[in-house]
Amino acid sequence: MTETERRAPVEGGVPISWFPVPEESELPEDLQGLFRKAREKIGFVPNVFRAYSFRPERLSAWFGHYRQLHEPTENLDAAEREMIAVAVSMANGCLYCLVAHGAALREALGDPILADRITLDYRRAGLDERRTAILDFAVKITREPLECSPEDIERLRGFGLSLEEVWDVIEIASMYNFTNRMSLACGMIPNEEYHALAR
Numbered sequence: 001m002t003e004t005e006r007r008a009p010v011e012g013g014v015p016i017s018w019f020p021v022p023e024e025s026e027l028p029e030d031l032q033g034l035f036r037k038a039r040e041k042i043g044f045v046p047n048v049f050r051a052y053s054f055r056p057e058r059l060s061a062w063f064g065h066y067r068q069l070h071e072p073t074e075n076l077d078a079a080e081r082e083m084i085a086v087a088v089s090m091a092n093g094c095l096y097c098l099v100a101h102g103a104a105l106r107e108a109l110g111d112p113i114l115a116d117r118i119t120l121d122y123r124r125a126g127l128d129e130r131r132t133a134i135l136d137f138a139v140k141i142t143r144e145p146l147e148c149s150p151e152d153i154e155r156l157r158g159f160g161l162s163l164e165e166v167w168d169v170i171e172i173a174s175m176y177n178f179t180n181r182m183s184l185a186c187g188m189i190p191n192e193e194y195h196a197l198a199r
Contacts, residue, residue, distance in 0.1 A: 009021055015189070016047040016050060017186050018187035043193065046191060051186060069172050073168070075165050076134075076165040081168075084169060085104070087122050088138050088172075088173050088176040091142045095183075095190065096188045096189065103198055106198035106199065142173060156169065
């Protein structure tokens with residue numbers, strides 16, 4: 001496949017990626033299975049899967065990492081992991097991740113108004129000191145990584161997070177910095193369906 005042989009699908013008048021997107025039938029069986037599971041669970045295939053399938057072996061590796069990072073733990077639940085995703089994505093101005101993970105946060109919280117407020121400006125969303133500290137650290141990792149210090153780790157430890165959970169905050173923030181940049185530089189556009197989810 002060359003770039004002249006295959007154009008990206010268009011959604012809402014906009015290509016979902018600036019790179020060619022393979023046909024689903026051309027993908028390895030494990031990725032076809034991933035696409036089928038997505039359709040069964042949410043009713044559509046996320047455009048990030050379709051766009052990232054330009055490099056199928058890397059999509060598999062990326063998604064495996066993503067799933068590990070979104071496994072909830074005792075003191076860092078699923079909603080808080082999504083909060084990190086949207087706080088980092090807002091700091092980076094990533095349309096795709098704000099829309100997709102804003103929807104995931106609405107579902108995780110069961111409160112679309114609070115989720116939208118966190119997505120747009122977590123500092124004015126009425127979060128408690130603990131959650132605000134987690135998101136402040138995620139944004140610090142994003143904007144001022146050279147300023148990170150042992151005190152940041154101890155601050156989150158003081159709110160009850162284990163060392164492993166503080167590591168997860170760092171790794172989730174770092175992963176979304178990567179994913180935001182991939183999405184922005186590849187021109188990925190979120191599925192229209194995300195806008196109506198969990199409202």
